[in-house]
Amino acid sequence: MNYILEKAKNTHDLNKDEIIRLLKDDSISESLFETADYVREKTLGNSVHLRGLIEFTNICKRNCMYCGLRRDNENLKRYRLSEDEIVELAKKAVAYGYKTIVIQGGEDDYFTKDRMVSIIKRIKSFDVALTLSLGEKTFEEYKAFKEAGADRYLIRIETTDKKLYNDMDPEMSFENRLDCIKNLGILNYEVGTGILVGLPNQTLESIADDILYFKKINADMIGIGPFIPNEDTPLKDAHGGNFTLSLKVMAITRLLLPDINIPATTAMESLSPNGRTKALQCGANVVMPNVTEGEYRRLYALYPGKICVDDTPLKCRGCITSKITRINRVVSDTKGFRGQR
Numbered sequence: 516m517n518y519i520l521e522k523a524k525n526t527h528d529l530n531k532d533e534i535i536r537l538l539k540d541d542s543i544s545e546s547l548f549e550t551a552d553y554v555r556e557k558t559l560g561n562s563v564h565l566r567g568l569i570e571f572t573n574i575c576k577r578n579c580m581y582c583g584l585r586r587d588n589e590n591l592k593r594y595r596l597s598e599d600e601i602v603e604l605a606k607k608a609v610a611y612g613y614k615t616i617v618i619q620g621g622e623d624d625y626f627t628k629d630r631m632v633s634i635i636k637r638i639k640s641f642d643v644a645l646t647l648s649l650g651e652k653t654f655e656e657y658k659a660f661k662e663a664g665a666d667r668y669l670i671r672i673e674t675t676d677k678k679l680y681n682d683m684d685p686e687m688s689f690e691n692r693l694d695c696i697k698n699l700g701i702l703n704y705e706v707g708t709g710i711l712v713g714l715p716n717q718t719l720e721s722i723a724d725d726i727l728y729f730k731k732i733n734a735d736m737i738g739i740g741p742f743i744p745n746e747d748t749p750l751k752d753a754h755g756g757n758f759t760l761s762l763k764v765m766a767i768t769r770l771l772l773p774d775i776n777i778p779a780t781t782a783m784e785s786l787s788p789n790g791r792t793k794a795l796q797c798g799a800n801v802v803m804p805n806v807t808e809g810e811y812r813r814l815y816a817l818y819p820g821k822i823c824v825d826d827t828p829l830k831c832r833g834c835i836t837s838k839i840t841r842i843n844r845v846v847s848d849t850k851g852f853r854g855q856r
């Protein structure tokens with residue numbers, strides 16, 4: 516098995532069969548994590564990029580089976596921040612030292628192209644990098660956001676298994692999802708995608724295909740999240756994702772794409788105490804602390820057990836910095852584009 520890790524370390528290339536063997540064999544997990552950590556350090560050094568995350572609306576017109584924000588969830592109190600509130604949160608995040616702001620929300624049609632362009636321009640006046648996570652938009656909308664100054668866009672493919680995708684995301688089109696990701700690349704965004712690990716009926720073979728897809732499109736950022744069943748969704752009785760498997764998917768992704776940005780996701784820490792610290796030691800180089808304030812942190816209820824919902828943005832900033840320094844890493848003072856330290 517070590518020859519597969521050696522090959523990955525030296526060539527950053529694996530075939531589907533080799534990836535499946537790594538995913539299947541838990542006896543190599545620690546060696547895999549060490550190799551991913553080595554590749555991360557060699558390529559990107561010890562910097563960790565912090566992204567200040569603003570969850571600006573929990574209203575969504577979609578109905579994804581796994582997501583607490585889905586349209587049919589009537590148990591969730593909905594909120595939508597005003598433009599001024601969003602810009603004010605971004606301003607505070609910059610004052611806390613964040614070099615990147617991420618604005619993320621459900622697919623909420625209130626935020627038209629013109630409203631988003633205005634928000635983007637105002638946030639970009641603070642001299643920060645800006646990442647959008649707004650779901651599926653038209654080419655023209657993506658283009659307008661880019662021209663307004665947006666730098667990056669996150670849109671998870673969730674799974675590259677078309678049947679599973681259609682089961683999980685009813686009313687949505689797998690082809691359109693692929694097109695969105697392609698269009699963002701054409702428009703020169705830094706493109707982030709990713710998957711949920713542990714969806715019902717997901718196989719290791721399909722996860723191997725997902726990883727090869729990340730490599731094929733040469734994604735700039737990859738977010739891997741364990742699927743955590745939400746009480747208020749049709750998948751409430753599903754098993755959910757496994758922390759170790761999620762880490763392994765992340766580590767293999769690091770081996771194949773050595774210079775990209777990979778977040779230690781909040782969902783990992785919701786599954787395992789110190790999950791983000793562990794992820795940072797298995798290939799991750801980014802953390803996205805929440806800079807949303809007050810009850811909105813709790814109401815952005817993608818999955819249960821979400822961490823830090825009662826904390827303040829300032830407390831999160833201090834907490835994550837101490838976690839990073841405790842493992843001899845440093846918070847980067849750059850905007851953290853792909854390959855930057």
Ligand code: SF4
Pocket residue numbers: 575576577578579582583584585586620621622650
């Ligand atoms: S995953 Fe995204 S698009 Fe789907 S319901 Fe949740 S917020 Fe909406």
